[in-house]
Amino acid sequence: MDTKRLEQFVAVAQEGGFGRAARRLGISQPALTRGIALLEAELGTRLFERGPRGALVSVAGDKLLPHALSILNEASRAIAELDSSHLAAEGQVRIGVSPNFLDHAIPRAVALLAARAPQLNVQVSTGTREILAAGLMARELDAALCLIPDFLRAGQRETAELSFEPLATIILEPYVRPGHPLLGRRVTVQEVADQRWAIPFELSLSYRFASLFFRLGLTAPQQAFNSAHLPLVRQVAMQGDLVAMLPRSEAQPDVAAGRLAPLDLPDMRFDYLAGLMLRRAVAVPTPLLRIVTEALRGAVLDSA
Numbered sequence: 001m002d003t004k005r006l007e008q009f010v011a012v013a014q015e016g017g018f019g020r021a022a023r024r025l026g027i028s029q030p031a032l033t034r035g036i037a038l039l040e041a042e043l044g045t046r047l048f049e050r051g052p053r054g055a056l057v058s059v060a061g062d063k064l065l066p067h068a069l070s071i072l073n074e075a076s077r078a079i080a081e082l083d084s085s086h087l088a089a090e091g092q093v094r095i096g097v098s099p100n101f102l103d104h105a106i107p108r109a110v111a112l113l114a115a116r117a118p119q120l121n122v123q124v125s126t127g128t129r130e131i132l133a134a135g136l137m138a139r140e141l142d143a144a145l146c147l148i149p150d151f152l153r154a155g156q157r158e159t160a161e162l163s164f165e166p167l168a169t170i171i172l173e174p175y176v177r178p179g180h181p182l183l184g185r186r187v188t189v190q191e192v193a194d195q196r197w198a199i200p201f202e203l204s205l206s207y208r209f210a211s212l213f214f215r216l217g218l219t220a221p222q223q224a225f226n227s228a229h230l231p232l233v234r235q236v237a238m239q240g241d242l243v244a245m246l247p248r249s250e251a252q253p254d255v256a257a258g259r260l261a262p263l264d265l266p267d268m269r270f271d272y273l274a275g276l277m278l279r280r281a282v283a284v285p286t287p288l289l290r291i292v293t294e295a296l297r298g299a300v301l302d303s304a
Helices: 003-015 018-025 029-043 059-090 105-116 129-137 156-161 203-215 230-238 248-256 287-303
Strands: 048-051 054-057 092-097 121-126 143-148 162-176 197-200 223-227 243-247 270-279
Touching: 003 018, 003 029, 003 054, 003 059, 003 156, 018 029, 054 059, 092 105, 092 129, 092 287, 105 121, 105 287, 129 143, 129 156, 129 162, 129 270, 143 287, 156 162, 162 230, 162 248, 162 287, 197 203, 197 230, 203 223, 223 230, 230 243, 230 248, 243 248, 270 287
Parallel strands: 092 121, 092 143, 197 223, 197 243
Antiparallel strands: 048 054, 143 270, 162 243, 162 270
């Protein structure tokens, strides 16, 4: 049985349609249709019931799906073992990081890795959780650190292909420059609805921020500035009247130095889970990946 056809079958089952599955696989829809037809002919049974709303998995397809996933995961695990052997020989690992980890957790992790694997080349890229998840699934990353809020559910493909290990809770809250008119007293969400805001460019944070105002029947305030670069978000708040949403650990050095101050606004303290994201195919890490994940865990727990 051709694993490529099994991959096509899984894609159609997870996406619920041939068009979406073809886009995910990067092939034409007619080619995907032919591949599924060949698999059905090989198995002697119909795997999907086609309808106006897409492709529904048949009874036979429902029985095949867990076996197909298992076969593909085992194949991915074998490839991952070979990949890790190559990484060990070349001394290279690729880590994706949410912006809030760049100044604190990642320097600690690199120091830990330098002590345990001095020959290792660590390559770090940054992006939102969605970008990091895509990089893992495309095998462009070996591990990722990110924030995932409890109300955000990953897509079906992410759930099937990725695992998420919670490590610590991160608190994001509003900060302003010293002397800002809102400082010195407890303020309400209604009072900050007319402020201009600086929001880190994490898609889930922008959504959660706006939702708080919508739930209270208020118009969401202007997001005057968005960036994935947290030091820049801090600087924008320090040098103007914008209110900035920042991780507490990121803002603390500036608070201690008198450059920023937290607003007394309990309703806008958002808790997020910080955690490690990996491909499920490497659920049992090879020695090199195990060293990397241990360093990332230790760094996050130290900086939380």
